[in-house]
Amino acid sequence: STVEYGLEAPFSVEYHESIGSTNARARELATEGASNMAVLADEQTGGRGRLERAWSAPSGGVWVSVVTRPEITPAQAPLYTLAASVAMARSIREAGVDARIKWPNDVVIPVGEDGDYQKLAGILTEMEGETDRVEWIIVGMGINANIDAESLPEGATTIRDEAGDVDRRLFVQRVLEEFDAYRNDLEAVVPAWRELALTLGQRVRIERAAGDIVGEAVDVTSSGALVIETEEGEKTVSAGDCEHLRP
Numbered sequence: 620s621t622v623e624y625g626l627e628a629p630f631s632v633e634y635h636e637s638i639g640s641t642n643a644r645a646r647e648l649a650t651e652g653a654s655n656m657a658v659l660a661d662e663q664t665g666g667r668g669r670l671e672r673a674w675s676a677p678s679g680g681v682w683v684s685v686v687t688r689p690e691i692t693p694a695q696a697p698l699y700t701l702a703a704s705v706a707m708a709r710s711i712r713e714a715g716v717d718a719r720i721k722w723p724n725d726v727v728i729p730v731g732e733d734g735d736y737q738k739l740a741g742i743l744t745e746m747e748g749e750t751d752r753v754e755w756i757i758v759g760m761g762i763n764a765n766i767d768a769e770s771l772p773e774g775a776t777t778i779r780d781e782a783g784d785v786d787r788r789l790f791v792q793r794v795l796e797e798f799d800a801y802r803n804d805l806e807a808v809v810p811a812w813r814e815l816a817l818t819l820g821q822r823v824r825i826e827r828a829a830g831d832i833v834g835e836a837v838d839v840t841s842s843g844a845l846v847i848e849t850e851e852g853e854k855t856v857s858a859g860d861c862e863h864l865r866p
């Protein structure tokens with residue numbers, strides 16, 4: 620069911636107690652022409668992650684998908700996703716958790732000094748458009764908020780486990796405000812991302828169909844691509860799964 624959520628957000632919010640996937644619902648709205656809308660759910664029964672993975676989304680988490688129709692090119696779209704990871708990480712840090720970002724857009728907490736981490740939040744971006752113009756972008760954000768980590772897959776942690784429960788209404792409002800601010804100031808995204816990055820300075824492996832890239836992550840470009848120092852020189856990757864290797 621859709622009910623009023625009473626949120627003062629920069630997006631109009633459609634709230635569901637339970638839904639299959641907020642991204643799937645956002646896609647319906649996007650194809651109907653919606654913009655500046657957020658779909659929020661208490662629970663998802665068919666949450667989706669990156670790379671066709673399932674995403675565990677029980678009641679107590681923050682599961683929200685934002686539909687926008689930005690005036691950007693598809694090449695700038697990764698910045699939108701980075702903006703969301705910065706928004707989530709900053710909001711989670713306000714809740715007292717040492718949230719950092721693992722390239723490109725996982726929000727994690729570091730465990731030890733070796734680049735190990737546990738995951739707190741993730742993003743699934745979907746996009747439609749031509750080569751020169753984006754028609755719509757859906758940024759789906761999933762944050763393990765008021766959930767017991769032991770009920771989630773291995774490698775996950777939650778705000779509850781790290782710092783105690785948050786007021787979810789205020790928390791979603793903060794995330795949406797932060798996302799709105801950064802998507803309207805895309806030049807501020809990469810500098811903010813760098814400050815929170817866990818990946819920079821790490822030895823990483825990026826898995827790609829064309830062959831893995833292994834080396835030290837040294838920077839991100841102005842469009843959010845990762846710069847890696849490899850034995851064959853510097854390489855830049857704009858997408859892929861990033862594994863932190865032991866030094």
Ligand code: BTN
Nearest residue numbers: 640642667668669741742759761
């Ligand atoms: C990932 O790290 O693999 C991305 C996870 C994205 C999960 C969120 S929860 C809200 C939105 N709806 C979905 O079905 N997925 C995203």
